[in-house]
Amino acid sequence: MSTEALLLAALAWAVYPAWLLAGALDFVCHRAMRIERNAGTRESGWHLVQLALVGVPIVLGLFLEITALLLAIALAALVLHTLAAYADTRVAAARRAIPPFEQHVHAALDALPAVALGIVAVLHWPQAAALAGLADGDWTLRPRATPLPWTAVAAVLGPAFVLAIVPAWLEWRRCRRFALARQVAGDRRT
Template sequence: MGPDEVLRGMLMYFVLPLWLAAGFADYLCHRAAHIEKTSGWKESILHLLQFAEMAVPVLAALFFEITSGVILLMIAFLILHEATAIWDVRYASAMREILPAEQHVHSVLEMLPLTGLLLVIALHWSAFTALFGFGMPVFSFTLKQHPLPIPYIVTMLVLTALLEVLPYMEELIRGLHHRTGRHGNSPCGS
């Protein structure tokens, strides 16, 4: 197994699954902190925004050839995500206490996108350096000539729906219900 296969394996089977697990852990921290009663639906919107900001480069990596354009897109969305993360923590910390466990989860959620980007850059160094004049950058977005295995893509998309999309939508709905005074209707009584 060559170095590229090792890096690709780390990205696919370590970084991405761990990132999904950290996102779900963050949701559990928010649920335990009852954010619907403090920072509410506005914080949930920021969480969904951060998810969307990272969905764009992840989907690009899953389906498109990695070109200079895709790497530039990944860099731009990582910067945007970090700016939104700062906005989120600034807003949340003014409204509620962020416990150490959640702070550590945030650290993981900040570093794994950077780690993923660095692995992509390592795998596609010439496309990255072309952005700085070392070669001709290619800005096209073309579907992968050798797609990732369909079972892998389906598994990652299903896990994303189960661990990220549905929980954070539930968080938003819980916050909206609390805002409108319908929080007493929950079967769990929360």
């Protein structure tokens, strides 16, 4: 098996599933900690921001050629995701306990996007080298010359929808409903 095939297999069968599993476990932790009652929509909002920051480069990578510009966008999104994760943790830690298991889940959620981007960069090394000015790169965004099969796109987006997007939306909805109910209850007391 070639190095490229091994890297693709690692990305598809190890890194991405582990990343999705860690995300799903994080939402289970939030549910167990009843974040709607403490950190609420502020924390849940940061989860939506982080989801968008990792989701956009993934979707772009499914439909566009992996160019230096796309890698730069993904790297910028990774840096912003890291900053958002820090802000999320500050919000959460100020309002609730973050148990050790959840902290380890967060460690995976911090590391796995960087591992995934690293694998993609190695697979597209001339474009990645262009980010450091070591080679000429393609600084355009353009559709893939050979589109990925719909089954591959579905294999990436389907599990993300079930394990990340739906739980994030349900968490936000739960937090928002609790905040509104608390507000109504407070209004009735005055």
